[in-house]
Amino acid sequence: MDNLKYAHSMKFRPREEWHRPEDHPSETTRLAGSFAAEFGAGEWGYLAGLWHDLGKYSNDFQKMLCDDNEETGRKKAVNHSTAGALLVIEKFGLVGRIFAYPIAGHHAVTCAVRS
Numbered sequence: 001m002d003n004l005k006y007a008h009s010m011k012f013r014p015r016e017e018w019h020r021p022e023d024h025p026s027e028t029t030r031l032a033g034s035f036a037a038e039f040g041a042g043e044w045g046y047l048a049g050l051w052h053d054l055g056k057y058s059n060d061f062q063k064m065l066c067d068d069n070e071e072t073g074r075k076k077a078v079n080h081s082t083a084g085a086l087l088v089i090e091k092f093g094l095v096g097r098i099f100a101y102p103i104a105g106h107h108a109v110t111c112a113v114r115s
Contacts, residue, residue, distance in 0.1 A: 007056050009065045018065075021056045028052060044099050051087055052103050055080030081106055 029049035036045025085104035
C-alpha cells in the first residue's frame with residue numbers, strides 16, 4: 001500500500017484515477033452548508049460536510065480500498081463515519097452531538113414507507 005490516501009476506489013482501475021479525500025469534501029461542504037443555511041446553520045452544515053469522511057484517512061479504510069479493489073473489485077464495509085462524529089463532539093461538546101448525527105449517519109440506509 002502506498003502513502004497516498006484515497007476516498008473512493010474505481011473498480012479494477014489504477015490508483016492514479018481514484019478519488020482523493022482532499023478533493024471530495026469541496027462539493028459536499030458547499031451543499032451541506034447551503035442546505036443548513038436554510039435554517040440558519042450554514043457554518044455547521046459546512047463543518048459536517050468537511051468532517052463527514054474523516055475516517056477515510058484510517059489505515060483500515062485505506063487497506064480495504066486497496067486490497068479489495070486489487071483482489072475482487074468489491075469493498076467490505078469499514079466504518080468511516082464515526083471519526084468525524086466523535087471529533088465534532090470532542091470540539092463542541094453537547095452542542096456538537098446534534099451535528100454528530102448527520103455525520104455518523106450519512107451512509108445510513110433510509111426506507112420509504114408505503115401506504
